[in-house]
Amino acid sequence: MTQERKKQMKIVLQMVSGYGGEFRSWRLPEAKADAYTDMDLYVEMAQLAEKGKIHALFMADTPALTNHLETESPMHSMDPLIAMTAVARATKRIGLVGTFSTTFNEAYNLARHLKTLDVISHGRVGWNAVTTSTSAAAANFGQHLASRQERYGRAHEFIEAVQGLWRSWGEGVYLHDKETGQFADMGQIRPIHYQGTYIQTSGPLPIPPSEQGQPPIFQAGPSPDGIHLAGRFASGVYANPFTIEEAKAYRQMLRAEAEKNGRQADEINVFTGFMFTIADSKEEALARRRQLLEFDQDELAQRLAYLGAMVGLNFQGIDPYQPLPQSWLQLARANPGDPRSPRALEVLKEGYSPIDTLAHGVINYHPVVVGTATDVADFLQEWFEAGASDGFSIVPDLAHDGIKAFVEQVVPLLQDRGLFHQDYEGQTLREHLDLPYQYGRQE
Amino acid sequence: MTQERKKQMKIVLQMVSGYGGEFRSWRLPEAKADAYTDMDLYVEMAQLAEKGKIHALFMADTPALTNHLETESPMHSMDPLIAMTAVARATKRIGLVGTFSTTFNEAYNLARHLKTLDVISHGRVGWNAVTTSTSAAAANFGQHLASRQERYGRAHEFIEAVQGLWRSWGEGVYLHDKETGQFADMGQIRPIHYQGTYIQTSGPLPIPPSEQGQPPIFQAGPSPDGIHLAGRFASGVYANPFTIEEAKAYRQMLRAEAEKNGRQADEINVFTGFMFTIADSKEEALARRRQLLEFDQDELAQRLAYLGAMVGLNFQGIDPYQPLPQSWLQLARANPGDPRSPRALEVLKEGYSPIDTLAHGVINYHPVVVGTATDVADFLQEWFEAGASDGFSIVPDLAHDGIKAFVEQVVPLLQDRGLFHQDYEGQTLREHLDLPYQYGRQE
Structure with a gap:
């Protein structure tokens, strides 16, 4: 060796x-x-x-x-x-x-x-x-x-x-x-x-x-x-x-x-x-991931709710295709109960919508790169x-x-x-x- | 069907x-x-x-x-x-x-x-x-x-x-x-x-x-x-x-x-x-089987002894490459304890030597055709x-x-x-x- x-x-x-x-x-x-x-x-x-x-x-x-x-x-x-x-x-x-x-x-x-x-x-x-x-x-x-x-x-x-x-x-x-x-x-x-x-x-x-x-x-x-x-x-x-x-x-x-x-x-x-x-581009990669998410609307709703919980917010009733307002992001906190939470919050703060944040794979069972x-x-x-x-x-x-x-x-x-x-x-x-x-x- | x-x-x-x-x-x-x-x-x-x-x-x-x-x-x-x-x-x-x-x-x-x-x-x-x-x-x-x-x-x-x-x-x-x-x-x-x-x-x-x-x-x-x-x-x-x-x-x-x-x-x-x-000929096929038998002389001796027992004869001291004399064959009897015995006796009676009889596969675990x-x-x-x-x-x-x-x-x-x-x-x-x-x- x-x-x-x-x-x-x-x-x-x-x-x-x-x-x-x-x-x-x-x-x-x-x-x-x-x-x-x-x-x-x-x-x-x-x-x-x-x-x-x-x-x-x-x-x-x-x-x-x-x-x-x-x-x-x-x-x-x-x-x-x-x-x-x-x-x-x-x-x-x-x-x-x-x-x-x-x-x-x-x-x-x-x-x-x-x-x-x-x-x-x-x-x-x-x-x-x-x-x-x-x-x-x-x-x-x-x-x-x-x-x-x-x-x-x-x-x-x-x-x-x-x-x-x-x-x-x-x-x-x-x-x-x-x-x-x-x-x-x-x-x-x-x-x-x-x-x-x-x-x-x-x-x-x-x-x-x-x-x-x-x-x-x-x-x-x-x-x-x-x-x-x-x-x-x-x-x-x-x-x-x-x-x-x-x-x-x-x-x-x-x-x-x-x-x-x-x-x-x-x-x-x-x-x-x-x-x-x-x-070929990050946007194209995200679009493919969105498609995967949208195949199952019930599970998507569950995942959105879970994403909210990961960052201490309630996503009930929001348009998940829009970025979160700054006022919400300032209230958000990474949940220490899930090691993936800081990364989820980071992506949301970069201005990605909840759907696009999920599309980054932030709640997959491994680290994910979409890009x-x-x-x-x-x-x-x-x-x-x-x-x-x-x-x-x-x-x-x-x-x-x-x-x-x-x-x-x-x-x-x-x-x-x-x-x-x-x-x-x-x-x-x-x-x-x-x-x-x-x-x-x-x- | x-x-x-x-x-x-x-x-x-x-x-x-x-x-x-x-x-x-x-x-x-x-x-x-x-x-x-x-x-x-x-x-x-x-x-x-x-x-x-x-x-x-x-x-x-x-x-x-x-x-x-x-x-x-x-x-x-x-x-x-x-x-x-x-x-x-x-x-x-x-x-x-x-x-x-x-x-x-x-x-x-x-x-x-x-x-x-x-x-x-x-x-x-x-x-x-x-x-x-x-x-x-x-x-x-x-x-x-x-x-x-x-x-x-x-x-x-x-x-x-x-x-x-x-x-x-x-x-x-x-x-x-x-x-x-x-x-x-x-x-x-x-x-x-x-x-x-x-x-x-x-x-x-x-x-x-x-x-x-x-x-x-x-x-x-x-x-x-x-x-x-x-x-x-x-x-x-x-x-x-x-x-x-x-x-x-x-x-x-x-x-x-x-x-x-x-x-x-x-x-x-x-x-x-x-x-x-x-x-291509039966003799050629028998020659190949003899070669297989001769690879292990100890086992060959055991097989010859077993062949003798199958037909009620004692092969001790015989030349196994020579056909058995008619006088012996007349004394031979198929041993009812082994279902392969009648076939063994049949081959010996056709004039094959004990070695060539074994080469016919008469004591293999399946019927054998050598030819x-x-x-x-x-x-x-x-x-x-x-x-x-x-x-x-x-x-x-x-x-x-x-x-x-x-x-x-x-x-x-x-x-x-x-x-x-x-x-x-x-x-x-x-x-x-x-x-x-x-x-x-x-x-």
């Missing part, structure tokens, strides 16, 4: 269920409305991301229906494992990071899936290991949601067991030597007999190493338990801060936790979630140079044209500024992310 | 772990020794099978290491789900039948995997639902092997739950209508609240139907419990008889069981396992016309040249004789196998 490498940001892409981060973007003219079931399109988008040297695809997941499909597209792909496999077969360099629950999988099955995928992608797989805290998911597995303590207890064991199974086929013992007749050295393919409180598995898992040894672990979720899990295992962390200060503090905490667990701070890459709408490619590049540069993040998990409003805009317009700007690599540094995800080869457990 | 259709045999192909059915065939000059990890090769072989109009690939599986890799290639692919996905993306018509355990999977996860794969393959997936009776597999899941009664109790519930989840997204409600803004009709996407003794799952599984509705079920395993499971659910059965009489009786039993469960007998297709070595393409076609025709089987699950000794030989030499013979289709009858696996569209549970 050289200093040189550390100076450039790493970027992973979220296509969500194939549309992007805005759950009504499927209605835009640019959208392919049945993208959810269209694997050809999914693969094409991944190929475009690879052309833009995006480090990896990142797929969130919860094994349950988690939003209302009457008007919204799904929050997750039909199946991340199958999407990753399809993309792996049609790309050469881009990494593939999938979210798989430690609560709602069997360790042996998941170890097998991910190692196989790592072998056939020639070392490009990462595993975002999450405990899953959704009751609807638990119900799909005939369970009530276990306590946080139990879920994290199981998560630690689950990762240990998976990494143990990954190592149960020794390095360098896949011989397939026609002369001697030795296919493998069975002395180095051994059961692990893992006996935890939550997980027991014998092994061996009969799969040889990939080019990167085994997939790196990612983590998401800012609880103390989550940070501890990341400190022990994670090479990448998916983070959700809304401000640079929050992001810096979180990153420092993660780096300290890695060191506390006997690892190098630089072994953890923090990827901050970030959403964008790119157009030109330069606006997006500027944002990423500011956060990166402030030490807020090692990289970004970018989420286009609509993937079907958003990836193209990012790859063709933002990536060259970042490259010109020396902030983003000109090409993949190697063949494997570990090489892309400047992580050491790893095979088996780290401890 | 027309009579016309029923007159032709259906063929599925087993590539086993990528080499074929002989676990030392990886040492043959024609073999690619690292085929186990070579997904490109696996996909190429599937494409060749599709060129030959093979109805489907069939992948057996046990989630455990089940043979000795010191000298043998593995019994199973690294991961059938990932292999099926890779093949699905690179082919258009061939079906994909994978074996997945009802004991060592979560119903929700497997329902999701298989339905997703069915959607992206446009309706080409089948599921061979097995209970798995291997202790080593149980140990990989922290379990002791459950009783047969429990395993089959769980299997019935597991299939019911999976089919319930498959139907939990209503037909025709994936609307994605940009004009009305309705993405799906949530009134028709409903939990199933399945509450069994072994399986509980709520759903819904948020995935729309494939072109065939949902994957057909396959079954394997000749116990009364297995036959009952097939009678309730199976559209295809993988069978292991050694003689035509045995096969006919088994097929009749399955057909009767389907009717007992309120289904049409023709809804069950029996696929008999069958292995082959094809060469020319015509010999193979004759065998399949005899069994098919005798009513022994609706089709065959063919296993080449080495897939790397065996599929080519079958597709290029045997398939045209079968087609010329009117025994095998000239092209796929439709787009989906159900169409290929003459099965009705199905969505949800049959009962």
Whole structure:
């Protein structure tokens, strides 16, 4: 891990269920409305991301229906494992990071899936290991949601067991030597007999190493338990801060936790979630966001009311398409209960109407840039140079044209500024992310 | 299901772990020794099978290491789900039948995997639902092997739950209508609240139907419990008889069981396992099989001893490369303890040496034809016309040249004789196998 490498940001892409981060973007003219079931399109988008040297695809997941499909597209792909496999077969360099629950999988099955995928992608797989805290998911597995303590207890064991199974086929013992007749050295393919409180598995898992040894672990979720899990295992962390200060503090905490667990701070890459709408002008970008808002008038009314509450004002009866009068803005106060409030107030004070303020994405679940490619590049540069993040998990409003805009317009700007690599540094995800080869457990 | 259709045999192909059915065939000059990890090769072989109009690939599986890799290639692919996905993306018509355990999977996860794969393959997936009776597999899941009664109790519930989840997204409600803004009709996407003794799952599984509705079920395993499971659910059965009489009786039993469960007998297709070595002459084919036997002298000695026991003779000290003297053959008796014994004795009596008798595959786990393409076609025709089987699950000794030989030499013979289709009858696996569209549970 050289200093040189550390100076450039790493970027992973979220296509969500194939549309992007805005759950009504499927209605835009640019959208392919049945993208959810269209694997050809999914693969094409991944190929475009690879052309833009995006480090990896990142797929969130919860094994349950988690939003209302009457008007919204799904929050997750039909199946991340199958999407990753399809993309792996049609790309050469881009990494593939999938979210798989430690609560709602069997360790042996998941170890097998991910190692196989790592072998056939020639070392490009990462595993975002999450405990899953959704009751609807638990119900799909005939369970009530276990306590946080139990879920994290199981998560630690689950990762240990998976990494143990990954190592149960020794390095360098896949011989397939026609002369001697030795296919493998069975002395180095051994059961692990893992006996935890939550997980027991014998092994061996009969799969040889990939080019990167085994997939790196990612983590998401800012609880103390989550940070501890990341400190022990994670090479990448998916983070959700809304401000640079929050992001810096979180990153420092993660780096300290890695060191506390006997690892190098630089072994953890923090990827901050970030959403964008790119157009030729800011006004054009805002117009697209207004359209997304207007697709659902009921929800828009709710969002306006919430925006009012964020800045201490009652928006009942106002014309939301007009900027607020100065007298109102002087009374407005950012609500400390929502970290996004200062940004909302700032936009209102810039003279944007409540609708246009919402169109800035001020109540999205990530920071949002709505504007030109330069606006997006500027944002990423500011956060990166402030030490807020090692990289970004970018989420286009609509993937079907958003990836193209990012790859063709933002990536060259970042490259010109020396902030983003000109090409993949190697063949494997570990090489892309400047992580050491790893095979088996780290401890 | 027309009579016309029923007159032709259906063929599925087993590539086993990528080499074929002989676990030392990886040492043959024609073999690619690292085929186990070579997904490109696996996909190429599937494409060749599709060129030959093979109805489907069939992948057996046990989630455990089940043979000795010191000298043998593995019994199973690294991961059938990932292999099926890779093949699905690179082919258009061939079906994909994978074996997945009802004991060592979560119903929700497997329902999701298989339905997703069915959607992206446009309706080409089948599921061979097995209970798995291997202790080593149980140990990989922290379990002791459950009783047969429990395993089959769980299997019935597991299939019911999976089919319930498959139907939990209503037909025709994936609307994605940009004009009305309705993405799906949530009134028709409903939990199933399945509450069994072994399986509980709520759903819904948020995935729309494939072109065939949902994957057909396959079954394997000749116990009364297995036959009952097939009678309730199976559209295809993988069978292991050694003689035509045995096969006919088994097929009749399955057909009767389907009717007992309120289904049409023709809804069950029996696929008999069958292995082959094809060469330009029988002697050449036998030479290849001798080479396979000679790769392991210790095992060869054991096999010779077993062959002796099968025909009531002691082979200690004989020259196994010489035919047995007439005096010995007159004393020989087929051992009733092994259904393969009459065939072994028959070959010895034809004047083949013990080695060449073994080279005929008389103690393989399926009937074997070692000879020319015509010999193979004759065998399949005899069994098919005798009513022994609706089709065959063919296993080449080495897939790397065996599929080519079958597709290029045997398939045209079968087609010329009117025994095998000239092209796929439709787009989906159900169409290929003459099965009705199905969505949800049959009962």
